[in-house]
Amino acid sequence: MAQVRRTPLADQAADLLLDRIRSGEWALGAKLPGETTLAPQLGVGRSTVREAIRQLAGRGVLTTRQGLGVFVTALDVPEEWDAVLRRADIVAVIEARIAIETEAAALAAERRTPGDLRALRQALAVRDRQRGEAAALIDADTAFHRSIVIAAHNPILAELFDGFTPRLRQAMIDVLRMRRDHTTDADQEAHARLVQAIADRDTEGAAQQSRSHLQTMKNALA
Amino acid sequence: MAQVRRTPLADQAADLLLDRIRSGEWALGAKLPGETTLAPQLGVGRSTVREAIRQLAGRGVLTTRQGLGVFVTALDVPEEWDAVLRRADIVAVIEARIAIETEAAALAAERRTPGDLRALRQALAVRDRQRGEAAALIDADTAFHRSIVIAAHNPILAELFDGFTPRLRQAMIDVLRMRRDHTTDADQEAHARLVQAIADRDTEGAAQQSRSHLQTMKNALA
DNA sequence: TACCACCACTCCTCAGACAAGTAGAGAAGC
DNA sequence: GCTTCTCTACTTGTCTGAGGAGTGGTGGTA
Numbered sequence: 376m377a378q379v380r381r382t383p384l385a386d387q388a389a390d391l392l393l394d395r396i397r398s399g400e401w402a403l404g405a406k407l408p409g410e411t412t413l414a415p416q417l418g419v420g421r422s423t424v425r426e427a428i429r430q431l432a433g434r435g436v437l438t439t440r441q442g443l444g445v446f447v448t449a450l451d452v453p454e455e456w457d458a459v460l461r462r463a464d465i466v467a468v469i470e471a472r473i474a475i476e477t478e479a480a481a482l483a484a485e486r487r488t489p490g491d492l493r494a495l496r497q498a499l500a501v502r503d504r505q506r507g508e509a510a511a512l513i514d515a516d517t518a519f520h521r522s523i524v525i526a527a528h529n530p531i532l533a534e535l536f537d538g539f540t541p542r543l544r545q546a547m548i549d550v551l552r553m554r555r556d557h558t559t560d561a562d563q564e565a566h567a568r569l570v571q572a573i574a575d576r577d578t579e580g581a582a583q584q585s586r587s588h589l590q591t592m593k594n595a596l597a
Numbered sequence: 598m599a600q601v602r603r604t605p606l607a608d609q610a611a612d613l614l615l616d617r618i619r620s621g622e623w624a625l626g627a628k629l630p631g632e633t634t635l636a637p638q639l640g641v642g643r644s645t646v647r648e649a650i651r652q653l654a655g656r657g658v659l660t661t662r663q664g665l666g667v668f669v670t671a672l673d674v675p676e677e678w679d680a681v682l683r684r685a686d687i688v689a690v691i692e693a694r695i696a697i698e699t700e701a702a703a704l705a706a707e708r709r710t711p712g713d714l715r716a717l718r719q720a721l722a723v724r725d726r727q728r729g730e731a732a733a734l735i736d737a738d739t740a741f742h743r744s745i746v747i748a749a750h751n752p753i754l755a756e757l758f759d760g761f762t763p764r765l766r767q768a769m770i771d772v773l774r775m776r777r778d779h780t781t782d783a784d785q786e787a788h789a790r791l792v793q794a795i796a797d798r799d800t801e802g803a804a805q806q807s808r809s810h811l812q813t814m815k816n817a818l819a
Numbered sequence: 820t821a822c823c824a825c826c827a828c829t830c831c832t833c834a835g836a837c838a839a840g841t842a843g844a845g846a847a848g849c
Numbered sequence: 850g851c852t853t854c855t856c857t858a859c860t861t862g863t864c865t866g867a868g869g870a871g872t873g874g875t876g877g878t879a
Contacts, residue, residue: 385862409829419863419864420864421864433611433651439831440830440871443830470704470753474754478699482692530684530689531681531689531761538757544670642833642834662840663840664861665842666859667860
């Protein structure tokens with residue numbers, strides 16, 4: 376559908392530089408041409424080049440030192456999530472969530488502490504109160520799902536979850552706004568059953584509840 | 598020992614902003630004051646503020662939109678994988694692999710192309726030939742598991758997998774060296790069964806094979 | 820040889836100007 | 850009353866010109 380959203384020159388310049396770095400034009404530790412050289416080369420102003428460089432510096436690819444120049448400090452860039460998510464289908468995202476969350480739900484059923492359970496029930500209650508705002512509902516929902524992953528007591532799964540769900544916020548809000556319907560009551564019940572399964576230490580049941588809930592979401596979007 | 602190296606104003610401004618974000622001054626999704634407001638507030642020029650913002654944007658903390666403003670998209674910079682993995686238990690890693698790979702195996706059974714199948718069988722054959730070197734076996738094994746994830750045709754899962762398995766190489770090699778025993782024949786058979794399930798488009802079977810294989814590994818380590 | 824002033828080059832910072840995008844207020848037309 | 854258009858205020862985006870500040874080399878001097 377090709378959004379009309381045009382990207383700022385600085386972002387384009389950053390992408391261009393990153394491509395040239397990845398292509399091996401400048402080795403690790405090599406010095407880039409000066410800003411005054413780079414600017415006309417990329418066809419943009421000097422301040423734009425500086426912003427592009429800063430952006431890559433924030434990602435750890437470049438390092439600038441006054442009086443010396445700009446240097447390459449990393450070649451790979453952990454394939455930024457934003458880029459991956461832009462290209463990816465929303466269905467693919469749900470599938471990834473199925474993978475992480477069903478396993479997390481099962482582990483949570485085994486390992487949840489009383490404290491986890493409290494947090495879980497509170498998150499559920501908060502989620503129940505959100506019926507108006509799309510953004511607020513998404514935030515409450517995300518917080519609830521996150522508390523399940525936390526209850527699994529597995530830092531890797533937590534990191535995986537935190538790694539890409541925050542970046543989905545806007546997309547989820549848009550989707551929710553698009554389809555203002557059966558999103559509340561049935562969902563809330565499914566969530567409650569999931570919490571109950573975790574409370575009962577029902578490993579199988581927790582995984583199944585989690586899976587079916589997300590599967591419904593996936594089917595609705597596919 | 599307090600280096601004399603003075604940091605650029607833009608970096609200081611970025612740190613200052615990040616602190617204020619972390620302190621909760623601006624909630625997730627909230628809009629920051631305009632650059633023209635922020636500049637005198639931080640005591641720097643507008644271009645400097647812009648460079649600070651770009652730096653945080655590169656880290657995924659902020660997002661700018663022309664005409665709208667600057668928004669908080671993450672409350673903290675994502676943690677380094679290496680740091681997470683250093684602290685994490687090897688069991689936690691296996692659990693994360695279970696989450697990703699069983700789901701991937703199921704999807705692969707549905708979506709695998711003839712080409713995927715060829716790659717899968719070749720990776721299996723390569724793995725079969727590796728019986729001596731621990732490092733070579735691990736590499737062949739990783740390649741095999743990766744080809745399953747690739748066959749799932751889900752870029753998110755692939756990215757999750759690639760995100761942390763390469764960093765496990767040394768740890769896996771060490772583990773393998775530690776226990777020089779029943780790691781070959783039974784494993785190889787299990788892998789073959791997994792490939793067969795994917796070839797047969799047996800979704801359930803593929804997931805189950807994958808899970809039980811990794812589960813055995815987990816149990817052996819726990 | 821050892822020291823020092825100088826210089827060319829780099830990034831750093833600022834200010835000002837204008838372009839471009841967005842949202843909302845208010846007028847105009849139905 | 851409702852829709853639609855236009856205008857305005859505010860935002861980030863981009864460019865330019867000007868100096869400041871750090872670094873390393875050059876060449877002169879004792």
